Amino acid sequence: MTADTFVLFGATGDLAKRMLFPSLYHLHQEGFLPDHLRIIACARSPRSHEEFRADVEASVRERGGKEIDHDLTPFLERVFYLSLDVTTPEGYDELSRIIHEGGCGKEVVYYLSTSPSIFGEVCRGLKSHGLADAPNRCVVEKPIGYDLESNIEINDTVAKAFSEERTFRIDHYLGKETVQNLVALRFANRIFEPLWNSETIKSVQISISETVGAEGRGGYYDEYGAMRDMMQNHLLQLLCLVAMEPPSSLSAEAIRNEKVKVLKSLAPITKDNVESKTVRGQYSEGFCPNGGQAPSYRHDVENPDSGTETYVAVAAEIQNWRWAGVPFYLETGKRMAERKTQVVIAFRPLPHSIFGQGVSENELHIVLQPEERITLQIMNKQPGLSAEGMPLEELPLNLSLVERNNGARRRIAYEQLILDALLDNPSLFVQRDEQEAAWRWIDSIADAWRERGMEPKGYRAGSAGPSAKHVLTERNGDSWYE
Ligand SMILES: NC(=O)C1=CN([C@@H]2O[C@H](COP(=O)(O)OP(=O)(O)OC[C@H]3O[C@@H](n4cnc5c(N)ncnc54)[C@H](OP(=O)(O)O)[C@@H]3O)[C@@H](O)[C@H]2O)C=CC1
Numbered sequence: 001m002t003a004d005t006f007v008l009f010g011a012t013g014d015l016a017k018r019m020l021f022p023s024l025y026h027l028h029q030e031g032f033l034p035d036h037l038r039i040i041a042c043a044r045s046p047r048s049h050e051e052f053r054a055d056v057e058a059s060v061r062e063r064g065g066k067e068i069d070h071d072l073t074p075f076l077e078r079v080f081y082l083s084l085d086v087t088t089p090e091g092y093d094e095l096s097r098i099i100h101e102g103g104c105g106k107e108v109v110y111y112l113s114t115s116p117s118i119f120g121e122v123c124r125g126l127k128s129h130g131l132a133d134a135p136n137r138c139v140v141e142k143p144i145g146y147d148l149e150s151n152i153e154i155n156d157t158v159a160k161a162f163s164e165e166r167t168f169r170i171d172h173y174l175g176k177e178t179v180q181n182l183v184a185l186r187f188a189n190r191i192f193e194p195l196w197n198s199e200t201i202k203s204v205q206i207s208i209s210e211t212v213g214a215e216g217r218g219g220y221y222d223e224y225g226a227m228r229d230m231m232q233n234h235l236l237q238l239l240c241l242v243a244m245e246p247p248s249s250l251s252a253e254a255i256r257n258e259k260v261k262v263l264k265s266l267a268p269i270t271k272d273n274v275e276s277k278t279v280r281g282q283y284s285e286g287f288c289p290n291g292g293q294a295p296s297y298r299h300d301v302e303n304p305d306s307g308t309e310t311y312v313a314v315a316a317e318i319q320n321w322r323w324a325g326v327p328f329y330l331e332t333g334k335r336m337a338e339r340k341t342q343v344v345i346a347f348r349p350l351p352h353s354i355f356g357q358g359v360s361e362n363e364l365h366i367v368l369q370p371e372e373r374i375t376l377q378i379m380n381k382q383p384g385l386s387a388e389g390m391p392l393e394e395l396p397l398n399l400s401l402v403e404r405n406n407g408a409r410r411r412i413a414y415e416q417l418i419l420d421a422l423l424d425n426p427s428l429f430v431q432r433d434e435q436e437a438a439w440r441w442i443d444s445i446a447d448a449w450r451e452r453g454m455e456p457k458g459y460r461a462g463s464a465g466p467s468a469k470h471v472l473t474e475r476n477g478d479s480w481y482e
């Protein structure tokens with residue numbers, strides 16, 4: 001079934017403005033939203049429908065640039081604003097009235113884009129007003145909790161209103177085209193699977209580097225840091241998709257089962273090995289990649305004593321037959337030299353080279369950002385005559401999704417996820433046990449940092465991160481792919 005009502009809590013927030021309304025607009029524009037779908041936008045700020053629609057229009061136009069030059073009225077007419085404080089019971093009667101207006105509200109998707117600290121209030125409010133019964137479902141934003149304990153607490157509260165199959169936990173990386181393509185690459189092509197193991201693969205590197213700092217979301221970020229903000233969710237989800245066994249189908253259940261096995265196989269990092277397996281960093285004053293001075297993190301978050309990491313690197317190990325002995329280097333940082341998200345699969349050297357020196361190892365680069373590209377580095381004969389031997393060169397087999405898309409607009413990751421929530425398809429959402437397994441592993445690292453008193457090492461804004469990161473890879477004879 002398809003939902004007929006989309007209720008957005010947190011409708012005046014940053015995420016709603018930058019991502020959710022632009023995504024809803026594109027879904028509308030491309031005909032993916034059912035004709036009758038209404039969007040009920042909720043937040044405390046007082047606004048009339050008209051004022052709010054004007055705000056939404058401004059956000060959509062700002063995100064879409066000059067490509068959006070037409071009248072947005074047909075989309076905006078779907079949007080209704082309700083000023084409501086989710087922590088007080090009063091607003092829910094009004095919400096219920098609006099949801100059921102004109103015989104609507106038979107299937108409702110609630111999107112909780114507020115601080116997770118009030119998810120419980122929202123769920124309680126919806127349940128006590130009879131608004132949470134099946135087939136209604138809820139989408140919850142990350143981070144769900146600060147650690148395993150708080151994660152369980154929030155999930156328990158949500159579960160009192162929405163059963164597990166009606167709880168859609170967002171990790172927006174799973175909505176990115178190339179992340180989904182990772183599944184297609186691995187399981188829709190015969191050639192990779194026989195090579196996808198420790199026999200042939202030497203190491204895997206997964207990096208998410210951002211050029212932005214923590215400005216704007218400083219309060220939240222200073223509490224969470226890179227480990228909880230990025231590693232616990234996006235990086236571990238990418239790791240799962242690279243490392244999981246072939247699922248029996250594309251169903252949410254089948255994929256989730258394989259992802260959980262990977263998370264449970266991660267070798268624990270404890271106080272005994274945390275110093276050799278992890279690096280924490282925090283950016284100091286430096287440069288923005290496009291010019292200009294960048295302030296320090298402590299300045300950005302107005303906390304001169306902050307000990308929060310804005311960079312983290314981990315050498316992870318997956319203890320199973322497929323991956324024994326293969327290091328998985330995971331890295332993420334803010335205010336880095338460039339914005340880039342990539343997975344690099346480094347293959348082992350040839351067992352024996354008939355070409356002598358100069359044969360580089362194959363590498364598969366899966367680039368998610370800034371452009372979407374999959375490249376296989378292979379050895380090729382240098383063209384032309386040769387008086388001696390066969391000179392080789394390394395060339396990329398290049399699958400550029402930019403060219404493939406013929407310049408088409410790059411989708412916002414939330415578009416696919418919102419569409420799936422409306423269609424009741426949970427495949428690209430995170431299940432509870434996956435999240436718990438991820439938190440368990442992250443918690444043990446955070447505990448070990450505390451026990452060892454490991455403070456973040458400084459790195460200059462606009463650089464490639466703390467120099468200590470190189471020791472992490474060099475210890476195994478590897479290096480980072482910058
Ligand atoms: N922003 C981002 O880039 C990302 C955000 N997220 C997650 O998305 C969620 C939202 O983030 P973000 O938009 O940045 O947060 P904001 O702080 O910008 O927005 C919070 C929203 O919640 C509303 N709100 C707060 N308290 C109440 C209340 N008592 N009753 C009703 N509405 C309330 C606010 O509106 P008002 O003040 O008008 O009530 C506002 O619309 C968070 O879980 C965050 O972690 C995840 C990834 C990225």
Ligand SMILES: O=C1O[C@H](COP(=O)(O)O)[C@@H](O)[C@H](O)[C@H]1O
Nearest residue numbers: 142172208210212229230341369
């Ligand atoms: O979830 C988050 O992701 C963004 C990075 O997302 P991307 O799609 O731009 O790569 C990050 O900036 C933010 O801190 C984090 O909460």
